[in-house]
Amino acid sequence: MSSENPRMTGPTLKVLGELLQQPLKELSGADVAKSTSLASGTLYPILMRLEAAKWVTSSWEEVDPTEVKRPRRRLYRLTGLGERNAKLAFQEISPAWGSLAWNL
Numbered sequence: 001m002s003s004e005n006p007r008m009t010g011p012t013l014k015v016l017g018e019l020l021q022q023p024l025k026e027l028s029g030a031d032v033a034k035s036t037s038l039a040s041g042t043l044y045p046i047l048m049r050l051e052a053a054k055w056v057t058s059s060w061e062e063v064d065p066t067e068v069k070r071p072r073r074r075l076y077r078l079t080g081l082g083e084r085n086a087k088l089a090f091q092e093i094s095p096a097w098g099s100l101a102w103n104l
Contacts, residue, residue, distance in 0.1 A: 006049045008089050011038055015046050016086040019056065019078045026059075026075035047076055055082030 006012060014036040019027065033043050050056040058076045065071055078086065 004053060005085065006046075006053050006055065008093070009046075011036075011042050012046050012050075013089065013093075014038060015043065015050070016055075016078075016082075016089065019076065020083065020086050020090075023078045023083045026061075026077045028061075028073040028075055030073065032076065050082065051076075053082075054079060055085055 015032060015038070018032050018035050029040070029043060029047060032038070032047070033040060036043070038046075047056060047058070051058055055078065056076050057079050058074050061073050061075050063072055
């Protein structure tokens with residue numbers, strides 16, 4: 001996996017902004033998609049890039065699909081590195097975008 005920093009596109013900032021709302025909470029891809037209005041074809045490549053850069057970690061939820069009557073979900077959470085770098089990314093764009101940066 002690559003340790004390079006991911007590109008800071010508008011959709012990437014949306015994902016990071018959502019994960020920064022509750023940095024210790026694990027969110028499913030569906031949760032992130034719903035709150036950011038990003039299509040899965042945009043969202044999941046971003047999550048994979050963030051995970052490759054070690055900004056995000058993921059794991060399968062520990063449930064029995066037959067008991068919950070749905071497939072298991074993949075859960076995503078910011079790492080310490082991801083939280084620091086995401087905050088820095090927003091600080092860097094804040095002078096240019098002001099409070100709009102957090103609304104991406």
